[in-house]
Amino acid sequence: MLTKELVAASTVPLVLSVLTDGETYGYALIQRIRELSGGKIEWTEGMLYPVLHWMEDEGLIESEWREAETGRKRKYYRLCKEGRKALREEKQKWMTVHETLTKLWKIQPHLT
Amino acid sequence: MENPTAFDLNHAVQSWRENLATSPSFRGENLDELESHLRDSIATLQNRGLSADESFLIATRRIGADGALAAEFGKVNQSAVWLDRFLWILIAFQVWRIISSASVFTTVAAAALAMSINGLLPGLGLRQFSDSFIQVTVALLASPLTTAVVLAIGWRFCTRPREKLRAIFRRLLLRPWALTLALFSCGVLFAAGSVWTLFHWVYPILYHQDLSHASRPSLMMLSVMPLPQFAILALLTLFVARRRLRISKAS
Numbered sequence: 481m482l483t484k485e486l487v488a489a490s491t492v493p494l495v496l497s498v499l500t501d502g503e504t505y506g507y508a509l510i511q512r513i514r515e516l517s518g519g520k521i522e523w524t525e526g527m528l529y530p531v532l533h534w535m536e537d538e539g540l541i542e543s544e545w546r547e548a549e550t551g552r553k554r555k556y557y558r559l560c561k562e563g564r565k566a567l568r569e570e571k572q573k574w575m576t577v578h579e580t581l582t583k584l585w586k587i588q589p590h591l592t
Numbered sequence: 593m594e595n596p597t598a599f600d601l602n603h604a605v606q607s608w609r610e611n612l613a614t615s616p617s618f619r620g621e622n623l624d625e626l627e628s629h630l631r632d633s634i635a636t637l638q639n640r641g642l643s644a645d646e647s648f649l650i651a652t653r654r655i656g657a658d659g660a661l662a663a664e665f666g667k668v669n670q671s672a673v674w675l676d677r678f679l680w681i682l683i684a685f686q687v688w689r690i691i692s693s694a695s696v697f698t699t700v701a702a703a704a705l706a707m708s709i710n711g712l713l714p715g716l717g718l719r720q721f722s723d724s725f726i727q728v729t730v731a732l733l734a735s736p737l738t739t740a741v742v743l744a745i746g747w748r749f750c751t752r753p754r755e756k757l758r759a760i761f762r763r764l765l766l767r768p769w770a771l772t773l774a775l776f777s778c779g780v781l782f783a784a785g786s787v788w789t790l791f792h793w794v795y796p797i798l799y800h801q802d803l804s805h806a807s808r809p810s811l812m813m814l815s816v817m818p819l820p821q822f823a824i825l826a827l828l829t830l831f832v833a834r835r836r837l838r839i840s841k842a843s
Contacts, residue, residue: 506625507632525633526656529625530664537668550635555625 482521491531492540493570494521496563499541503558505548506532532557540566599645605630612658613840614762616676617666620841630655672839679832686775686825687746688739693782695738700793702734703727707797723800768833776826780819787814 482490498504498512506528513521535541540563548554559567609627612618618626630651637647655661666673706726713720749757764771791811 505628507629524656524660525629525654526626526661527664529622529629530668533622533668552628552631553624554628554632555621 487521487523490521490574491523491528492535493567493574495528495532495535496540496559496567496570499557499559499563500567503556505554505556509557535563538562599643599648601634601644601648604645604648605634608652612661615658615662615666616672616836616840617662617669619669619672619839622665622669626655626661669839672836675832675836675839679829679836682825682829682832683771683775686779686829690775690778690782691739691742692735693779693786694742695735696786696789696794698738699730699734700789700797703730703794703797706730765833766837768830768837771833772826772830775829776822779822779825783818783822784815787811 494513495509498509510523510525510528536543539560541557542560543555543557545553545555605627609623613623633651633654634647637650638644710721710726750761764774
């Protein structure tokens with residue numbers, strides 16, 4: 481399990497990265513992360529929404545209420561231009577950490 | 593025959609939502625989104641073969657505890673949280689003023705009781721207390737005791753979820769005009785009543801001073817004097833309560 485701090489720090493880049501595949505809603509976003517991480521990244525689901533709203537206030541993403549195929553309304557989120565820029569920066573930061581740790585641990589990419 | 597204990601999923605989701613709505617941290621739209629999430633989560637669990645009540649329990653646990661959710665949403669809806677706090681300060685201040693006005697009535701009642709008991713003491717072969725002792729004791733104890741009793745009763749009736757008084761109070765919070773008018777009229781009535789009582793009963797009983805004839809203009813003045821203050825408090829309460837309601841319903 482990841483620590484609370486690591487989960488908090490990785491939420492924004494994870495959300496931005498999922499949204500590069502196209503728009504989605506909160507529940508589906510959480511399922512996607514759970515699936516990709518093999519269940520290792522577990523969010524307290526409701527906590528994602530304040531982050532999404534903060535990201536929307538910052539202009540990284542935008543949202544729209546639409547009727548889903550079930551007939552119920554859902555709020556869909558999609559990436560904005562600012563969000564793509566933020567994702568590029570996030571990518572750089574996380575790659576720096578990743579590369580440094582990889583060198584330190586001398587992990588061969590094909591062994592992982 | 594229908595099983596009376598059958599789990600009503602819609603009712604459960606509705607009361608879960610209503611429970612969240614008691615916190616100022618959530619806007620109407622936030623609750624819509626959380627409810628939509630909860631229903632998606634329940635549907636997925638039901639598709640896996642879980643019963644409605646099991647799915648509801650697991651889905652609510654996954655979405656997070658009410659308090660933790662309120663704390664996180666409060667961080668992005670800070671203006672609503674502060675507006676709510678400000679409204680409670682305004683309400684508390686006005687209620688406190690009503691209680692302190694009301695304590696004049698209890699002071700009179702306590703004084704009348706103490707003096708009549710004091711009058712009976714010689715008949716029982718006991719020494720009477722001096723008037724000044726009774727004046728000081730009553731003046732010192734009546735007001736804090738009244739406040740304590742009213743607060744205890746208020747606490748008892750407002751903190752239990754199913755109490756009627758709590759329900760009335762919650763309905764009042766959703767009706768800013770009614771809330772403002774209730775606080776304003778109670779405040780004015782109790783303030784005027786306390787001035788009248790002070791002149792007609794407190795001074796004559798406690799201090800043996802008859803002020804009822806000589807001071808009619810003073811009585812009027814004292815009753816009218818706090819009116820502008822009450823009016824300002826009422827306007828402020830109305831403004832804050834309406835704004836708070838608008839934010840909480842915002843979509």
